[in-house]
Amino acid sequence: MSFKKQYLKTKPICKVTFKLTKEEAKNADSVKLLGDFNGWDKSSQPMKKLKSGGFTATVNLDKGNDYQFRYLLDDNEWENDWEADQYVPSALAYEDNSVVAV
Structure with a gap:
């Protein structure tokens, strides 16, 4: 799991590309x-x-913000990104959410 950030020079946007391998x-x-x-x-x-x-x-994200996220596998299993910028406790479960900071 990983994501790549690409900051745009002309707009306050960051293009974030999220990737997961088959495994x-x-x-x-x-x-x-x-x-x-x-x-x-x-x-x-x-x-x-x-x-x-x-x-x-x-995903195009506004710069200067942190965004919580997770992956949903086959509509029934949640997975974090273990290369996230940080992790925060989920408000809905006893697990953490991944965070991407742009």
């Missing part, structure tokens, strides 16, 4: 990236599945 996704058929940036909406578009079996998604 990190636990061979899931679908993965959704849910977080503050999409209202944790489980009906959000799934991440793009790669030929390798991994997944990727790019």
Whole structure:
């Protein structure tokens, strides 16, 4: 799991590309990236599945903010990004949420 940040020079936006390998996704058929940036909406578009079996998604985020997020594997198993900028306790569960700081 990892993400790559690309700051735009002309706008206060950071393009963040999230990636999971097939193994990190636990061979899931679908993965959704849910977080503050999409209202944790489980009906959000799934991440793009790669030929390798991994997944990727790019999100434009406003600079100067922290965003909590998690991955939802096959609509039933939550997974953190273990290379996140930090972790914070979830308000809804006894687990942490991943955080990306832009």
